[in-house]
Amino acid sequence: MNAYGAILRNRPLRLFFAITVFSALQSVNQQHANAADPNSHNVIPSDTRPIRIGMSTALTGPAAELGINMRHGVLAAFAEANASNTLPSKRLDLIALDDGYEPARTALNMHALTADHRVLSVIGNVGTPTAITAIPIAQKTHTPFFGAFTGASVLRNRGPSNIVVNYRASYAEETAAMVDALLAKGIQPEEIGFFTQNDSFGDDGFSGGLAAIRRHQALEASSVPHGRYRRNTSDVEDGLADLLMHESLPKAVIMVGTYEPCSKLVRLARANDFNPQFLAVSFVGADALQRTLGSMADGIVATQVVPHFNSELPLTCQYRAAMQTYDAEVPLSFVSLEGYTVGRILIKAIASIDGEITRDAVTHALEQLGQFDIGLRRPLTLGPDDHQACHEVWPVMLDSNECHAMSWEDLLNE
Structure with a gap:
């Protein structure tokens, strides 16, 4: 049968x-x-040619809010460019595939994007472990890997055929800014602890923070308070215990993780009368962290790689207008602002191409942007030997209602 x-x-x-x-x-x-459907993002008018850009990101799972907001920001930038005919006779299309923040799924998505969908570039990948999986595939297919939502050092290696181009400051730059501010506040190097994801992302953040501490005082890694948790889980109890059981209780804890485990750590710490100065790198998603913690978010500091989305810089004003047009129901956030920013930079590079738009042409166009202003009122720079456009870090303070723009001096006066 x-x-x-x-x-x-x-x-x-x-x-x-x-x-x-x-x-x-x-x-x-x-x-x-x-x-x-004329309102569908998949519509390609008959008189335009699609420029397909790919994204493998977390649209489900504990890091989903990061991937969803990154996609919103990129789509808002693309919709703005399509409506204004920034690329005459061409339409930008985003093909976003869900990897759930799992590297194995990222590999499948990258093969689909580069081979099946034949995208010109990949944009806005979320996460370090997923990027580590994606980059060799992008390298092999000469697909530019631009604007990833990670500050990992592995994306900042220089080489003659490097197709990885970054917008954002590195995790080392974020943690260095935190460490310098904490030491200026009077906290001793051995009193700074870390809570990190147990993978390449967490390791990179810890290494950057430890290097910043060692610029002030030589310390062995084993002497630094350090708790860890497993990726895509909220199993933070052992990590919290490692911090609480350290010989000297940390007065500050730098969190290198996603919003769900970090928010659980803060809740459990406060329930155990452990109230250090909590700080978090940008990958945490400060908006999501604040929302999940409510009043327990008071006093937490998070570093950002974009300015506050309610500021009056030209870029943020344009972002708010673009988001209103794209979907007025989507809340503004630092993550979607970053997506919008990398979208705008990629559009600027593609618009500068004179001739056939190919993968190699896109990489070359990004490298040829040189010094430019995207609306931050400070120059960004990309070149053949400089694949990181921005080195700026903006701190924000969380409270029970929102995230406020702040300066490091505000931390000193607390």
């Missing part, structure tokens, strides 16, 4: 087969409906 005959003779299999076929037909019908 062949497989088809078995289906016909087995009622449960017949039912499963019918449901599967029905679902497939529904999916096809929905795709046709999207193609006919």
